[in-house]
Amino acid sequence: MIQLEKISKTFRAGNTQVHAVKEVSLDIGLGEVFGIIGFSGAGKSTLVRCINLLERPTEGKVILDGVDLMGLPQVRLREERRKMGMIFQHFNLLRSRTVYQNIAFPLRKSKLSKTEKHEKILSLLELVGLSDKKDAYPSQLSGGQKQRVAIARALANDPKVLLCDEATSALDPQTTKSILNLLKKVNNELGITIVLITHEMAVVKDICDRVAIMEDGRVVEEGETADVFSHPKEKLTRDFMDTASNINKIYELLEENHELTRVKEGEKLVLLTYSGGNAGESVISYLAEAYGVQANIIFGNVDILKNKPIGKLVVVLSGEGANMEKALQYIKQRKVQLEVIKG
């Protein structure tokens, strides 16, 4: 659906150059929910703007549904843009227009008749659950309602793609949840491809089929959401995992030298990460049975990523030297990731 081929974007500010996006290539399929996650300044906002050429890449190609957007004259480009809806962190609704008029705004260019437009707007209002607010002005709406209006407006021209630029970042967790559910509905019912950028792990975990992790203008890791986060290759990916769980709390405790983290002679403090079928708990009971190694769980966390559980356990293993070695070997055989934190 969308192909980005070696996209680079360089901004010039006086004599200095800022490379916001560096040689990013992505292939986003039809009907997919594709997430781009990164901390602020990673270049993700610029990247998503390169998709509809709000920012024209300095190098590379943007192909939408087989059409090379970079080569199009302005008028044709504007037509192509109508195939892509976009929503923003700060909603960007027109303050002087009602909810109804805001949704009608992108329809000015449409070939639909007046009654068709009217019906279209009413059905969009129903889809986003704001039929009763049609004559309200944006200033009378809550953040979540504003984003719903923005979504309805973005869908007015029946786009094939919906670009979401930090669409939930200005909303509280509960409202975020409801907006994400709406996006899921849009994706499932209308089959619209969604590209969303965010710095929130919770958003990616909840709705993305695939994810790309960005740092310093580059995509450092990319793949199916569950795979990427269950077997993170990059440190950054792990950092993101940690933002969504309480497991990184252990490092804080270590720094404080909390009594939970103190290990005696012959003990080891380890972090076990497991996904899908190989449940960590059965490993732990086996350790005690077979090697006489006791595992004392300090911390635990299970995330559900696109229906696959990813568990993390921080445990203190205690046992006698040789058995301990065997136990560690066994853990590795069971495809449970092992990180010795201390001891």
Add this chain to the structure above:
Amino acid sequence: MSFLYKMAPNLENLGQELIKCMHQTFQMLFISGSIAFILGLILGVLLIVTKKGGLLQNQLLYKFLDKSIDVIRSIPFIILMVFLIPLSRAIVGTGSGITGSYVALIAGTVPFFARQIETVLADVDHGLIEASEAMGFGPTEIIFSVYLKESIPGITRVTMITFVSLIGITAIAGAIGAGGLGDFAIRYGHQMGYRDMIWVTVAIILLIITVIQFIGNMIIRKTTH
């Protein structure tokens, strides 16, 4: 009527003259005001869109407009007026009288107004422009449907401010024989010493401004959501 004559005794003789002068002031306000409004709006929009990062970025044009506005604004109106007499002759055929005042009044108003329009339009959230571009709108549609439409309250506010300053300079235009209330106040109120005529002129001007502000505030109230 008799109450008015009692308050301002000279009104009895000068009433006709006052009405004539009011008419001249209205004529100046209306004609130069409307032209200046349109020119100022166009110029203000041009400043916004040609600015760095604007819809139709054109640094050269922006710098030219920006500097020209600064230069014209820095010339005191009474000097600008005599300075522009040749230009006025070339455009409207005369450099004096009511017709001769239009060019100077417009030149004295447009730069001030354009600058204020620029400020108002700069307040339009860049996100709105971006969203409209993402919807596939071109520069013309964005200028009219977003920049101008979203700024109606702000445009109304600065139009009122500019209108008040325009009333101020129409009074000066009397110096090139354009007549008007300013001229009336100088000739009868000051030179002939009829103090009551100054009071009457002040009252009329206050009334005009009050009416304009009433209308302006109403528009702002209706268009602010």
